[in-house]
Amino acid sequence: MSDLLRGLNPEQLAAVTLPPQHALILAGAGSGKTRVLTTRIAWLIQTGQVGPHGILAVTFTNKAAKEMLTRLSAMLPINTRGMWVGTFHGLCNRLLRAHYRDAGLPQLFQILDSGDQQAAIKRLLKQLNIDDEKFPPRELQHFINAQKEQGIRPGAVEAWDEHTRRRAELYQLYDEQCQREGVVDFAELLLRTYELLSRNEVLRRHYQERFSHILVDEFQDTNPLQYRWLRLLAGYPAATGTAMFAVGDDDQSIYAFRGADVGNMREFEREFKVQNIIRLEQNYRSHGNILDAANAVIKNNSDRLGKNLWTEAGAGEPIRVFEAYSDLDEAQWLVEEIKALVRDGHLSSEIALLYRSNAQSRVLEHALFSAGLPYRVYGGLRFFERQEIKHALAYLRLIANSDDDTAFARVVNFPTRGIGARSLEQLADTARQHKCSLHAAIPLLSGKAGAVLSGFAQLIAQMKEGSSHLPLPEQIDHVIELSTLKEHYRSEKEGQDRIANLDELISAAASFIAEERVAEDGTPETHENVLASFLAHASLEAGEHQAGEGDDALQLMTVHSAKGLEFNMVFLSGLEEGLFPHENSAMELDGLEEERRLMYVAITRARQRLYLSFSQQRMLHGQTRYNTSSRFLEEIPAGLLKWLKPRQNRSFSGGGSYSAPAYQSAAPRREQNAGGVPGLRIGAAVAHAKFGQGVVIGAEGGGNDARVQVNFGAAGIKWLALSVAKLEIL
DNA sequence: TACTATACGGTTTTT
DNA sequence: CCGTATAGTA
Numbered sequence: 001m002s003d004l005l006r007g008l009n010p011e012q013l014a015a016v017t018l019p020p021q022h023a024l025i026l027a028g029a030g031s032g033k034t035r036v037l038t039t040r041i042a043w044l045i046q047t048g049q050v051g052p053h054g055i056l057a058v059t060f061t062n063k064a065a066k067e068m069l070t071r072l073s074a075m076l077p078i079n080t081r082g083m084w085v086g087t088f089h090g091l092c093n094r095l096l097r098a099h100y101r102d103a104g105l106p107q108l109f110q111i112l113d114s115g116d117q118q119a120a121i122k123r124l125l126k127q128l129n130i131d132d133e134k135f136p137p138r139e140l141q142h143f144i145n146a147q148k149e150q151g152i153r154p155g156a157v158e159a160w161d162e163h164t165r166r167r168a169e170l171y172q173l174y175d176e177q178c179q180r181e182g183v184v185d186f187a188e189l190l191l192r193t194y195e196l197l198s199r200n201e202v203l204r205r206h207y208q209e210r211f212s213h214i215l216v217d218e219f220q221d222t223n224p225l226q227y228r229w230l231r232l233l234a235g236y237p238a239a240t241g242t243a244m245f246a247v248g249d250d251d252q253s254i255y256a257f258r259g260a261d262v263g264n265m266r267e268f269e270r271e272f273k274v275q276n277i278i279r280l281e282q283n284y285r286s287h288g289n290i291l292d293a294a295n296a297v298i299k300n301n302s303d304r305l306g307k308n309l310w311t312e313a314g315a316g317e318p319i320r321v322f323e324a325y326s327d328l329d330e331a332q333w334l335v336e337e338i339k340a341l342v343r344d345g346h347l348s349s350e351i352a353l354l355y356r357s358n359a360q361s362r363v364l365e366h367a368l369f370s371a372g373l374p375y376r377v378y379g380g381l382r383f384f385e386r387q388e389i390k391h392a393l394a395y396l397r398l399i400a401n402s403d404d405d406t407a408f409a410r411v412v413n414f415p416t417r418g419i420g421a422r423s424l425e426q427l428a429d430t431a432r433q434h435k436c437s438l439h440a441a442i443p444l445l446s447g448k449a450g451a452v453l454s455g456f457a458q459l460i461a462q463m464k465e466g467s468s469h470l471p472l473p474e475q476i477d478h479v480i481e482l483s484t485l486k487e488h489y490r491s492e493k494e495g496q497d498r499i500a501n502l503d504e505l506i507s508a509a510a511s512f513i514a515e516e517r518v519a520e521d522g523t524p525e526t527h528e529n530v531l532a533s534f535l536a537h538a539s540l541e542a543g544e545h546q547a548g549e550g551d552d553a554l555q556l557m558t559v560h561s562a563k564g565l566e567f568n569m570v571f572l573s574g575l576e577e578g579l580f581p582h583e584n585s586a587m588e589l590d591g592l593e594e595e596r597r598l599m600y601v602a603i604t605r606a607r608q609r610l611y612l613s614f615s616q617q618r619m620l621h622g623q624t625r626y627n628t629s630s631r632f633l634e635e636i637p638a639g640l641l642k643w644l645k646p647r648q649n650r651s652f653s654g655g656g657s658y659s660a661p662a663y664q665s666a667a668p669r670r671e672q673n674a675g676g677v678p679g680l681r682i683g684a685a686v687a688h689a690k691f692g693q694g695v696v697i698g699a700e701g702g703g704n705d706a707r708v709q710v711n712f713g714a715a716g717i718k719w720l721a722l723s724v725a726k727l728e729i730l
Numbered sequence: 731t732a733c734t735a736t737a738c739g740g741t742t743t744t745t
Numbered sequence: 746c747c748g749t750a751t752a753g754t755a
Contacts (some may be wrong), residue, residue, distance in 0.1 A: 061744065089745045113745075186745045221744095258743060357741050362747090379743085416731070540745060560742050582741050598742080621740065622746035 004042055004075060008035075015278045016040045020049060020213065020243040022234075023276035024269055027247050028309045029294070029604035030285030030566065037217060037247055038068055041083075042075040044213060052082040056211040056233065059087055060218050062541045064564070068217075084211070088226055089186055092193040093536050096184075099203060103196045106182040108400045108532045110407070111539035115385065117141055117185045120406050124170070124177055127428060135170065144171050148187035149223045149259040151194065181405050181437060187225070194229045208235045212242055219248030219268070223259040227267065236271065244272065250305045251298050254560060254598050256590070265305065283309045283604075285566050287316025290610050293636045294603040300635055301593045309604075317609050318642035321633070324615040327360075330573055331367035337611065338373060338554065341569060348374060352555040352567040354602055356580040359620070360573065361556055368554065378557035383543035388489065388498040389505055393538055395479050399464045400531050403437035412438075412456055415488035419456065423449035459483075472530050473510040480506075508543070509534055559602045570606035575614040576627035599632045612641075685730040693730070 005013060012032055015025050016039045027033035041057060044050045059065045065086050072080050084091060093111065096103050112120060121137045121144075147157055154172035159165040178184060184192060197204045214234055216222070222230070234242045246268055253262040268274060283291055291309045298304070324330035334353065342348060353364055353375075361377055368375045383389060391414060397407035413419040426449045431441035442450070442457045463482050467475040480486065480502055489495035489502075512534050555567065559580075574580055580599070585591030603610060614629045687693050 087745065111745090114743095189745080255743075257741080359740075359746095418731095420731090542745080558742065579741095584741060594742095619746070 004039060004046060008032075008039070009282055011278055011280050011282070012036050012039075015280070016043050018245070018276050018278075020044075020241075021276060022244045022268075022272040022274045023246070023278065024219075024265065024274050025245070025247040025278050025280060026305055026307055027249055027280040028283060028307050029249065029252060029601070030283040031280035031309070032284060033247055033249075033280065034064075034067065034071070034217075036280065037215060037245075038071040038075065040245060041068075041072060041213075041215060045076060045078070050212050052078065052080065054210065054212040055083045055085070055215070056091075056213070057083070057085040057215040058091065058217065058230070059085075060221055062087055062090070064217055065090070087540070088229070089189050089540055092189040092229075093540060095193050095196070095207075096189065097533075097536075099196060099200075102200055102203065103192055104179075105184070105192070106401065106403075108182070108528060110183045110397050110401055110404050110532075111189065111536055112178075112183050112185045112406065113385070113539050113542070114141070114186070115390070116183075116406050116539075119409070120177065120181075120183070120185075121174060123405065123409060124174055127432065128170075128173070130170070135167070140167060140170060140174075143167050144174060145185075145187045146259065147171060148185075148191045149225050151191060151225045151228055153191075177405075180435075181403050182401050183404055183406065190225050190229060194225060194232060197229075197232050204232065207233060208240050208242060213245065214242060215245045215247070217247055219246040220250050220253040220262050220265060221248075221255050221260045222264045224261055224264070227261070227264040231271070234272075244268075249307070251301070251307060251597055252563065252601050254563065254594060254601060256594050257588075279307055281307055281309055283311045285607055286311065286604060287313050287608060289315050289317065289319055289640050290603060290606050293319055293610070293640050294600050296637055296640075297596060297603065297632055297635045298600045301596050303593075319636065319640050320609070320611045320644050321641050322611065322613040322644045323629070324613060325617065327363050327574075327615050327618040328367075330613050330615045331363045333613065334364065334571055334573065335367045335371045335373065337571075338368075339371065342373070346569060348552045348554045350568040351571070352557070352562065352565070352569070352605060353571045353573065354557060354559050354562050354605065355572075355574050356559060356582060356598070358558060360579075363619075364556060364573070373554060374551060375554035375556055376551070378555065379561050383501070383504070383508070384538045385542050386498075386501055388485065388501055389538075391485060392476070392480055392483065392502055392505055393535065395460070395463060395483050396476065396531060397535055398439070398460050399467070399479070400528065400535060402439040402460065405431075405438050408438045411483070412453075415484050417452070417456065419452050423452055427453060468527055472513055472534060473506045475527075475531070476509050477506050512537060559598050562605050563601050566605055566607055568606075568608045569611070570602070570609070571611040571613065572602050573613045574618070575612050575630040575633050576618065577630055578625070578627055579618070579620075580630050580632070596632065599630075687728040687730055688725065 005016065008016060009032075012035070015023070015036050018040075025033075025036060027036065037057070041055055044055070045052060057065075057068060059068065069080050069085050072083075072085075084094075086094070096105060096109070100107050100109065118137055118141055121141050122132070125132050125135060125137060125140075147154075154168050154175060157164065157168035157171065159168050175188075178188065197207065211233060214230060216230060230244065234240070234244045246265075248265055250262050250265055253260060256262070269277065286294075288311055291311055292315075295308055322330070322333055324333055338348075338351060341351060355361060355364070358379065365375065365377065384393070391411055394407035394410040397404050398411070402408075409424075412424065426445060427438055427441055430444050431438050434441060434444060439457065439460070442453045445453060459482060463479045466482070467478040470478060486499050486502060489498040492498065513530065516533065516537070555565075559572075581592055581595035585595045588594075612633060614633065615627070617624050617626050619625075685693065
């Protein structure tokens with residue numbers, strides 16, 4: 001046991017070894033939060049206070065859940081089976097699968113991701129002939145999710161105006177549609193589970209008694225429904241002997257815009273009469289100057305629970321600040337600085353380029369690409385969200401649940417099989433009249449529409465019959481074959497990637513059974529169940545896009561996606577009023593404070609060195625904007641900053657042109673080659689087997705993702721992936 | 731049905 | 746500016 005606790009500081013130790021009571025751990029950035037959480041679980045089990053069975057640990061992301069399990073199995077000799085560790089959504093899925101009847105769901109209910117949800121809403125609006133100008137699907141989706149996250153069903157919506165009343169009606173109709181189709185959206189997973197447990201006393205008691213310790217990660221990110229969900233399982237308001245151990249940092253609450261409510265921390269403290277509040281303020285990540293800057297910035301927020309980070313490490317280097325003339329200059333400066341770092345032996349993967357909004361990455365990417373610096377952009381399209389994968393999954397979903405109209409509509413005419421809008425309209429009418437799914441309405445149709453559609457129904461039946469006895473990967477392979485998706489993509493220009501992804505889906509299924517098989521408990525594993533859990537997995541875990549995972553590349557991401565990560569070197573660019581803090585934040589209540597927390601998160605990502613930069617002018621939405629530096633920059637004590645270039649008074653003449661920055665007049669940079677191919681650079685003449693001769697006019701991406709834009713004259717301008725296209729350099 | 735023109739909108743994001 | 750979505754055309 002001493003092994004387990006060795007190396008913990010007094011506060012960490014106190015948190016880990018708290019008696020089984022409710023506790024709130026205020027864990028600052030870099031204070032060893034995950035370590036405390038996992039060590040707490042290990043300690044509870046090792047000291048015999050609870051078996052793995054009694055542990056419920058909740059996270060927000062699959063990554064965090066996985067990380068926790070990995071660390072736990074390294075700490076504990078026993079295996080982690082029996083412990084419930086997962087995301088809110090993953091755990092709810094598990095509960096609903098186990099009690100689908102009580103929850104009023106079909107056994108093989110499907111999960112709608114946000115894209116599916118939006119498609120379902122659009123379909124509903126269309127079917128009701130509702131003007132989507134007046135009720136934009138996106139807005140309605142947001143409305144519905146916001147209600148669900150407050151635990152509000154359509155009947156309980158507070159509607160003072162006609163428009164809201166109408167939206168509540170649509171919410172009602174949407175829920176009915178989902179129920180009819182046997183699908184649940186993300187918010188519904190939570191709400192349905194909450195209602196199941198609050199309605200069903202036997203079940204509630206069972207889980208309340210089972211989980212004597214509930215541990216919650218990133219508590220500041222919980223929404224009201226999630227908080228109520230936790231409260232229910234903890235037996236509130238009765239004292240059931242369950243101990244809730246919540247870990248969070250109010251200063252890192254940056255998801256209010258999607259429903260998170262930091263107020264839950266105070267609520268928890270009040271409602272659960274939390275006696276144990278422990279602050280983890282010692283930071284093991286950053287040097288002193290960086291922490292001082294972070295503390296100085298966050299100090300400007302009101303209504304904090306209060307916390308001040310400190311470190312035993314020295315002050316370290318000053319924070320470097322750079323003022324650029326334009327976004328292009330800023331990018332150019334970044335490139336030079338990064339090259340110098342790399343020359344000095346710094347690992348590219350230890351250098352992060354952070355920005356407030358995704359739009360900013362474009363300029364950076366372009367500069368990095370031209371400089372031949374490998375980089376990786378986070379937050380792109382994820383594996384299970386790719387269209388070809390969604391198409392293949394839709395066929396699989398129809399096998400599992402033919403009433404899933406979202407899946408039906410997605411693939412009924414993809415690849416095209418002559419089922420046009422007219423036939424589908426007829427089908428939708430019939431389905432509505434008989435109050436049945438699109439699939440179920442097919443036999444009721446006659447004429448041409450009936451003929452083509454029953455062809456599709458036969459295809460689905462064939463897929464089902466032909467593969468029901470096969471193991472999952474073979475089953476998917478079979479379905480893809482019958483779908484003729486690959487044939488379709490063979491003729492498309494980006495088709496090669498798509499076909500490769502479809503093959504990848506089969507291996508994803510193979511590794512899914514290899515991994516999940518072991519972890520799964522209790523539920524009988526019929527063929528159908530395996531397929532359903534794989535589909536749930538695909539919805540719940542969209543899959544990190546694995547391109548260039550292992551490569552040593554610069555890390556580009558938004559500040560939001562950097563949360564939880566750390567790097568030796570951090571560049572934070574675009575520190576301008578209107579950008580960061582974002583102009584829209586001024587409209588929202590507490591918007592500026594959330595932006596400031598975002599700034600706090602950004603600063604605390606850096607271990608050794610932090611660069612801040614801003615630009616006098618920036619191209620945004622096709623227009624040049626002139627910005628002043630961010631107020632957050634002013635909030636950092638001047639003594640911590642080192643301005644990389646003295647601020648000169650640069651007059652700019654009426655025409656709006658600035659004098660050229662100094663470094664641009666330095667020795668001409670050697671243009672690097674695109675994707676490491678000698679001679680392939682902007683302006684180079686190339687030849688392509690199909691398009692003929694052309695000239696390289698653009699380039700982006702790095703390593704395996706490198707693409708070049710080529711003007712083939714008569715054949716047009718094309719983007720070509722270097723890993724795929726065969727280009728001859730002339 | 732597939733390709734092209736035009737309009738529109740454009741923080742942040744996980745599940 | 747630039748990608749997406751919808752409408753319009755061959």
